[in-house]
Amino acid sequence: MTMPDSKIEVMNLEAIMGDRFGRYSKSIIQERALPDIRDGLKPVQRRILFAMNKDGNTYDKGFRKSAKSVGNVMGNFHPHGDSSIYEALVRMSQDWKLRAPLIEMHGNNGSMDGDPPAAMRYTEARLAQISGLMLADIDKETVEMTWNFDDTEKEPTVLPARIPNLFVNGATGISAGYATEIPTHNLGEMIDASIYLIDHPNASLDKLMEFVPGPDFPTGGIIQGVKEIKKAYETGRGRVVVRAKTAIEDLRGGRQQITVTEIPYEVNKAQLVKRINDLRINKKVEGIADARDETDRNGLRIAIELKRGANATGVLNYLLKNTDLQINYNFNMVAIDDQRPMRVGLKHYLASYVDFQKEIVTKRTRFDLNKAQARLHIVEGLIKALSILDQVIKTIRASKNRRDAQDNLVSAYQFTQRQAEAIVALQLYRLTNTDVTALENELANLNERIAKFKQILLDDHELALVIKQELRAIKKSFDSPRQTQIESEVQKLTVDTKITVANEEVMVLVSHAGYIKRSSMRSFNASDFSDNGLREDDYPLLVTKTSTLSHLFMFTNQGNVIYRPVHEVMDAKWKETGEHISQTIGLADDEEIIAALVVDQLEQAGSILMASSDGQVKQSAFADFKPGSRYKSRPTLAFKLKSSDARVVAVHYYDPLGPKQSLVAISKAGYGLRFAVDELPVTGLRTSGVRAINLKDDDQLVDLALVEESDHLALITQRGAFKEMLASDLELGARARRGNLILYKLKKNPHEIADFIGHAADYQGALEIITSRPVFQDVLVADHHLGTAKSNGTFVIDTDTQGVPVLIRKKIIISQPNDDEHENDQSVEQLTL
Missing domain, CATH: 3.30.1360.40 (Gyrase A; domain 2)
Structure with a gap:
């Protein structure tokens, strides 16, 4: 509203912002960023071509300074920054950006390396020959002309554009709410498709694509994905793969x-x-x-x-x-069609182009017809005057002046004013028989042309013939071979890890506290093995010599598995701690790694055996553990525990092609059971498995071991007693039973199994017992004799001073070669829980 006696208007801010932004958006959509569907040009490009043509800066004349062209455009038609005008001019000259460059330049006009062009005061430019087709017949009233920004000159709203420039040279731009990305195409193919569409207005897209199979980039390359090209030509949007x-x-x-x-x-x-x-x-x-x-x-x-x-x-x-070397090119073919931004497909564009050419040729023909008819009228008057030349001369000589002569001719001989004006202006040398003959020939020629023009204007078929004839002539003069190859399918790229990772021998360590690292053999050999960077209360679960091409799996007590390619494990010196797994994987507060495994390749046979404290056991194919795409940030569930207080206690890799093995399950109360691996069904990861051993309510499974018939079992009790026994002392039977008692039951402070391990009968190495403190106690197998199934073994741990045993395993074997050249080499066998 308007306040009384005031010029101040009170308006709603939302309405003002909406109105002003709407005007701004309309302006940049129509007048800056998006091309017109008819000539494929943005306003600045159109003004550059028009101004250079108006200035006579064409291909058949010498080059002129670019600064002069930019100045003419800026001063007469485009009141914006000179840099934006020069950038547009330069782009139209770059043969790696446009399929048919519209400008020719002398000097540095940039490069494919992203180098900027020289300043406009150094370069020279002129219109390319093909630009003549963009401007052809512009002086024949073929396009609408409007006043420029200061109403001093007129400029075209669109160029005649005798070539399908929008698709031939493509376009790219961003405006308010709209963006466009139109690829370049082959001129000859676009012309062939246009001619076919003229003859077959209802042509299918498939048929048009026989002429235009896809974009044709000036830089060549290979396009893959015919289905996506068709989708883009149908909807205006699509994505193809372009590779070198x-x-x-x-x-x-x-x-x-x-x-x-x-x-x-x-x-x-x-x-x-x-x-x-x-x-x-x-x-x-x-x-x-x-x-x-x-x-x-x-x-x-x-x-x-x-x-x-x-x-x-x-x-x-x-x-x-x-x-x-390979990119995804996204079609987003938006252009201004009838003053509105429209997403256009191939047929839509070709139909618009053909309709525009019909309009241009019709207007040109009408202009030529009017001009020919006007000349015919004059020629008829001159011929008539020459036939009564003496009377005409007498009349003119008797007249007072030129105007009087014209009036006398009109009144005396029924000439029209235009004819009388032409007769008065006739030069004396034209009054010869030769010129009469020339006029009669011109009259016949004019009548023939007028008849042809009228036929074009009255007969759509004749109009189409003219357009097709001119298009064929354009193709003959400016066609060039296709540069971009098109392949129907997108090739799937597979990259072998060996390509991206150097095959190097490394040492991998995974600790009980969750630290992981890989160290070069040089760092490992230069360090003492025990100086591994771990805290005093931490110890390794896995130490192995492997390759950077190998794969690491870590299993937690809550049934999760964490995967890492060895080359992605943190590279650290042997003396350094490494990274904690929680830096990338979120684990529960009471969740910890209990076992780790390194394999050479993911595609191998075998299975993973897992057991839980509530007596469950499961077997899953190793192939099921192949990591997914999100392995870096989340673990994979490998064992679905049946109760909240159950924990995974054992993980083993089982090779069915290896020596024949059976499974030994021993409970905390001392019940042992041995059964065949075949009794376990192979199930998926998110399963709870089957019953391994039938436990009493207050009992739990402490571990699971894979053993051969001749193997020994080494057991440690919570009181620090160590016992060796034959695995065959446990008779091979069915799973899910209570099993046999392998301890002598004491009424007071009875022994309970803390952990056990299976080993070969000829194993003479040391076993390592880890206590709750932790204290590490070595036990030599050779120092202990085999016990019976009912014995409790001999004491090796003082629980009061050393802590309660929690784990028994083979000790890492370190050997020092005698070769002086490798005096620091240490060989390590893979250690797992």
């Missing part, structure tokens, strides 16, 4: 080289080469010796030299997956 054109060449010395001769559209070549070299320097991929840009005047060329023995195909696949 590469070849693997053999070099001297048994080495190979990957040669790149074409790269994806709008990829920065210098950045691409830098990225490849960064991957090489940072050792993200093995096998690359060097990457060089060998581009010269003969064409683009990137040489990726490989090391001897490198897998060329594997390296190429890695580079395609991790660099811009």
Whole structure:
């Protein structure tokens, strides 16, 4: 509303903002960022071409300073910054951006390496020859002309654009709420499709795609995904894969080289080469010796030299997956159609282009018809005047002046004013028989042209013939071979770990407290084995020599499994602690790692056996443990525990092709049971398994062991007693039974099994007992005789001073070779719980 006696208006802020932003959005959508569907140009591009043409800066004349062209555009048609005008002018000259450049430039106009062009005061420009087709017949009233920003000159709202420029040269831009990304196409293919659509207005998209199979980028390359191209041509949106054109060449010395001769559209070549070299320097991929840009005047060329023995195909696949040698190109074909932004498909665009050409040719023909009819009228008057030349001359001589002569001719001989004006202006040399003949020939020619023009205007078929004829002539003059190859399917890229990771021998350690690390053999050999960086209350669960190409699995007491490729485990010196698993994986407060396993490959036979404290046991195929995509941040459930207080107590890898083995389950109360592995069904990960041993209510399973028939069992009790017995003392039977008592029951302070382990009968090494403190006590197997099933063994641990035993296992074997060259080498066998 308006306040009384005031020019101040009170308005709602929301309404003002909506109105102003709406105007702004409309302006940048229509007048800045999006191309017109008819000529495929944004306003600044259109003004550049029009101003240069108006200034006579065409392909058949010399180059002129770019600054002059920019100044003309800015001063007459485009009142914006000179840099934006110059950038638009330069882009129209770059043959790696446009399929048919509209500007020719002398000087530095940028490069595929992202180099900026020279300043406009240094470069020179002129219209390219094909730009003549964009501006053809603009002087024949074919397009609407409007006043420029200061009403001093008129400029076109659209150019005649005799070529399908929107798709030929593509477009990219961002406006308010809209963006556009239209790829470049082959001119000859677009013309063929247009001609076919003229003859078959109801043509299907499949038929049009026989002429236009897909984009044709000026940088070449390979497009994969015909289905996505069709989707884009149908809906205006789609995504295809664009990859570089590469070849693997053999070099001297048994080495190979990957040669790149074409790269994806709008990829920065210098950045691409830098990225490849960064991957090489940072050792993200093995096998690359060097990457060089060998581009010269003969064409683009990137040489990726490989090391001897490198897998060329594997390296190429890695580079395609991790660099811009392969990109995803997203179609988003938006253009201004009838003053509105529209998403257009192939047929929609071709139909719009054909309709626009019909409009242009119709207006041009009407202009030519009017001009021919006006000339015909004059020629008829001149011929009539020459036939009565003496009377005409007499009348003119008797007149007072030119105006009087014209009036006398009109009144005396029924000439029209225009004819009389032409007769008066006739030069004396034209009064010859030769010129009469020329006029009669011109009259016949004019009548013929007028008849043809009228036929074009009255007959749609004749109009179509003219358009097709002109399109064929354009194709003949400006067509060029397709540069981009199209493949129907997207090739799936698989990268072998051996390509990305150097195959190195390392030491892997996983500790009871959850610390993990890998150390180089050099660091390990230079250090004392016991100086492993762990806290005094911590100890290793796994120490093994392996390869960076191996795989590490860690199992927790709550039934979860954590996976890490060995090359992703933190690389630390042997004396350093390493990283804690909680830095990447969230575990429960009372959850801890109880076992770890390293395997050479994920695709191998075998199964994982797991047992829980409530007497359950399960067998799952090792293949089921193959990690998913989110292994870095979350564990995988491998054992569904039946009760909240149950815990996983044993994890073993079982190889069915190895020696025949059976399972021994022993409870805390001293009941032992042996049964065949075959009694366990193979189930998935999220299962609870089956009953291993039938426990009393206050009893629990302490461990599970895989043993051969001749193996021994080594047991440790909570009172510190150690006992050796034959595994065969436990008769092989069925699972899920109570089992046999393997301890002598004492009425006072009876022994309970703390842990046990199976080992070969000829094992002469040491066993390590770990107590709750923890204290580490070694026991030599040779120092103890076999006990009977009913014995309690001999005391080896003083529980008052050393703590209660919780774990027994084989001690790590360390050997020092005599070879002086390797005097610090230490050999370690894999240690697991």
